[in-house]
Amino acid sequence: MVTKDKQNREADVVSRYSKKRSASEAATTFSLVKKTYPDAVELTGTPPGTRGMLLLVACFFVFIAAISANQIAENVLVHEMRRVSHIITSIGYLAFIVLSIYLTAFCVRLELFKPEDEPIIFDRKNRKIYRLFMDSDSSWKGILRPWPVRVAEHDWDLAEAEHHVSVNANTATISRVHALIFQMRKSRASAEIVDGFAVGSSLQLGELTVPAVWEYIRRFMEENGDHLPNSESVIEMKKPASLLDSILAVGLYGENFRKWWRSERALTILALIFSPILYPVLTLLGLFVWLGYKTSKPIVWPEEIKRKIGNPLQ
Known part of the structure; x- marks a missing residue:
């Protein structure tokens, strides 16, 4: 018998990826890799540009x-x-x-009092996936209770990667939201899903980038692929030093304004026209980004996992 949850999950799935077959000609980290190890890569779970949005x-x-x-x-x-x-x-x-x-x-x-990041490590030497995450509880009671930070370890061979798409519709527009989802089977003999998580942000990934990010992970884990393909580099997870730095980072001020003026002049002019609305919102977002970092907790991987993956290369 197929449950309602399973029916909903099936309806969202547009692709199920094979570990042995290429899903895309291109492979990209999409600026998700924050650290590399001899035989492992660590991906950020909080991509740049996503912090503070929920408070907004x-x-x-x-x-x-x-x-x-x-x-x-x-x-x-x-x-x-x-x-x-x-x-x-x-x-x-x-x-x-x-x-x-x-x-x-x-x-x-x-958004607040959460880990600095919720990273995921893909370890091809031991064929494992490790992830650190905040165990949230969406019930009324859960909102009032502390949310513990947990570490999960999964077998790569039990992971199923899927491309999920959901449709957001209103009276004016219809948009599609894409996500790269990993589903974890209970065992090799059982198809029961016991855990699941997303890689990357659905706010940033799209129809073409989801298969490309999966292809990067697949090649790294299955074909001894490069840590950073196509001359890509690790992202710098840098905390803003002050509230002003947070506001300058998200708003059209200073260097941001100059970059937009050079590359997106029409949009920059439009932003100036709507500046009485746009700038207060961006300033508020900068405040929320600063609050998110200010209340965040440092990431601590268990020593057992550190021994397995070794010291970071960069």
């Missing part, structure tokens, strides 16, 4: 809660709940407030 989303939910609270106050103080419609709409707005509080709290928990 949380602001939207706070805005929704504020509007809903204002509508309830108007129904109580102005209309004095004279009609059934006032009572019904107030209950609806109250539901919006409760949902917004939950989503805001969840976004805050996902």
Whole structure:
């Protein structure tokens, strides 16, 4: 019998990759590799440009809660709940407030007081995958409890890589979100999935980059491929030294503005036109990036894993 969860998972899968067959002519790290070892590579789980975004989303939910609270106050103080419609709409707005509080709290928990990174190590010598992650709990009780940091070890031979696509639609646009997902089987004899995780950010990966990133991993693990193909380099996971550095890094200020002006002049002019809206949002994002780094916890891999992969090359 196929469960509903499995049906949903099947509907999202557009490709299942073979470890023995090429999935793309090109292979790229897509700026995900942060460290290399003699026979292993460490990929970042928090790609540059993704930190702080959830706190920005949380602001939207706070805005929704504020509007809903204002509508309830108007129904109580102005209309004095004279009609059934006032009572019904107030209950609806109250539901919006409760949902917004939950989503805001969840976004805050996902961004603050988390590990500096949630990296994944692919170890071809021992045919293992190691990952360090925060074990989040999305229940109401879970949001109020500490979230432990865990380390998982998986057999490469039990990993199944999949290309997932989900469709986001609204009244104006339809967009497709692509993700590279690893599903871990229980054993060689069982197809039961016991764990799963994503590589890279679905905000950055696309239709062509998902198979190219998988192809890089596949070649490295199966064909003794290069640590860094096509003259690519490891990314520098550098913390901003101050709040000002965080704001300058995400906003169209200084060097960022000069780069955009040289390469994307039309978009830069458009950004200047909408600067009364854009710049406050980017400044707020810079603040959230700084808060994320300021409250983050250092990464500590277990000594057993360090012994297996050896000292980093770079």
